[in-house]
Amino acid sequence: MGGRTCPHCGRALGTVTRSIGGRPYEVEESCTCDGALADVERRRAAEADAARVRAASGAVRRSGMPERFWSVPRDGDGLAALAARGFGLYLYGPVGTGKTYTACGVAKAWVWDHTTTYDGREYVAPPFRYRSVPRLLQEMRECYDGHGDQAELAGALMRCRLLVLDDMGQESPTEWALERLWEIVDQRWSNRRPTVVTSQCSPAQLVQRLASRGSLRTAESIVSRLCGAESEVRRIDGPDRRAQSDV
Numbered sequence: 309m310g311g312r313t314c315p316h317c318g319r320a321l322g323t324v325t326r327s328i329g330g331r332p333y334e335v336e337e338s339c340t341c342d343g344a345l346a347d348v349e350r351r352r353a354a355e356a357d358a359a360r361v362r363a364a365s366g367a368v369r370r371s372g373m374p375e376r377f378w379s380v381p382r383d384g385d386g387l388a389a390l391a392a393r394g395f396g397l398y399l400y401g402p403v404g405t406g407k408t409y410t411a412c413g414v415a416k417a418w419v420w421d422h423t424t425t426y427d428g429r430e431y432v433a434p435p436f437r438y439r440s441v442p443r444l445l446q447e448m449r450e451c452y453d454g455h456g457d458q459a460e461l462a463g464a465l466m467r468c469r470l471l472v473l474d475d476m477g478q479e480s481p482t483e484w485a486l487e488r489l490w491e492i493v494d495q496r497w498s499n500r501r502p503t504v505v506t507s508q509c510s511p512a513q514l515v516q517r518l519a520s521r522g523s524l525r526t527a528e529s530i531v532s533r534l535c536g537a538e539s540e541v542r543r544i545d546g547p548d549r550r551a552q553s554d555v
């Protein structure tokens with residue numbers, strides 16, 4: 309041993325005896341000068357930060373978000389828009405303008421913002437779900453055919469704190485599926501749980517799309533919940549990310 313000194317104040321550090329479980333142990337002495345205590349504080353903060361990253365990224369991975377979007381940067385601007393209006397964000401525009409990318413960035417920022425700790429160590433992320441709407445409609449069809457639990461599927465999407473519905477309006481739901489969609493959207497709206505939607509359709513086009521096999525009134529109600537006064541509606545004409553990365 310020998311020769312250990314505090315890098316901050318230069319004090320020679322020996323060992324001290326600690327009682328652990330009733331038995332004495334020799335442990336290395338740690339300095340209590342300001343520099344050494346600041347070191348401990350910094351290490352604690354870095355550990356807490358890493359714990360928050362683990363909790364938030366775990367929630368993103370379990371959400372159903374496709375893996376290629378896990379690493380998109382957190383979109384603080386989109387999050388601010390979501391937070392300012394209350395509980396909805398409707399992003400629409402042509403194919404390939406990065407709507408999904410934007411939605412995932414907003415969701416990641418939201419999850420990060422709501423990942424909190426009570427004791428400075430254990431971070432808990434809020435339940436968050438991502439669903440591509442064509443896939444959701446497929447899951448609903450399976451439930452309708454008796455191959456799944458519709459109540460469980462809808463319950464998870466109603467209860468989660470944040471829901472991303474990607475590519476809404478790409479296909480027209482059946483009357484039954486439209487009703488199930490309405491229940492999810494309305495429950496979330498009633499409980500002030502934010503929903504982020506991407507679509508190729510403007511709100512008016514979405515009504516037509518949703519109503520083509522079901523009730524116009526239900527379609528209008530869904531769109532008024534998703535795109536109403538408490539939601540931020542944004543047209544996205546950004547660069548074509550798909551085209552850029554493919555060329």
Ligand SMILES: [Zn+2]
Nearest residue numbers: 314317339341
């Ligand atoms: Zn010291």
